[in-house]
Amino acid sequence: MELHCGICLVRPWRESDAAAITPHANDRDVWLNLRDRFPHPYRTADAVEYIRSVASQRPLVSFVIVVGDDPAGGIGLRLGEDIERRSAEIGYWIGRAYWGRGITTAAVRAVTTYAFASLDLLRVFALPFTDNAASVRVLEKAGYVREGVLRSSAIKAGQVRDQYLYAAVRPNGVGAVAV
Secondary structure, three states: OOEEOOOOEEEEOOHHHHHHHHHHHOOHHHHOOOOOOOOOOOOHHHHHHHHHHHHOOOOOOEEEEEEOOEEEEEEEEEEOOHHHOOEEEEEEEEOHHHOOOOHHHHHHHHHHHHHHHHOOOOEEEEOOEOOOHHHHHHHHHOOOEEEEEEEEEEEEOOEEEEEEEEEEEOHHHOOOOOO
16 A cells, blocks of 8 residues: 655555664654653654654554655554544654655555545544644644643643644545645
8 A cells, every 4th residue: 555645655665664764763853742652862763663663553544655766754544443433542753854745644645545435434534742733743734623721631741731732624524635
């Protein structure tokens, strides 16, 4: 499965991506806007371990963002359970060399469309930190709507942080959404 986004390609991870992704992932400014389960410093062994952990997942929910031939970042869905089984949280990151070029927006649009069409989801949401203007812009350009603010909802690098709640939903719970 490959999602061609014009400016980038979104595809499943390959073990051969590990060495190339490590320099992009081992950036403190990237890490500061991600969950703590994303290690810092980030080593090639971390990439290999992660890629192996998602290689056999079904359905496919974790992908590499490729620009040209360069693995440049990652994007994935965390599927909901129980009463939230038709929703998922989307998370993403891209290396500093690719910031501000519309790549992440294209990848978010493509994975959101995939989520609705192939995974039969009704809702995809994101929780960016409120001070992460770049991520907010990505979501808004990708068609997500801000639904609220989660005050003092996270701790990152020892700092209490607020998060926004952004979501894209399928209209009337059926069909694909335009993102």
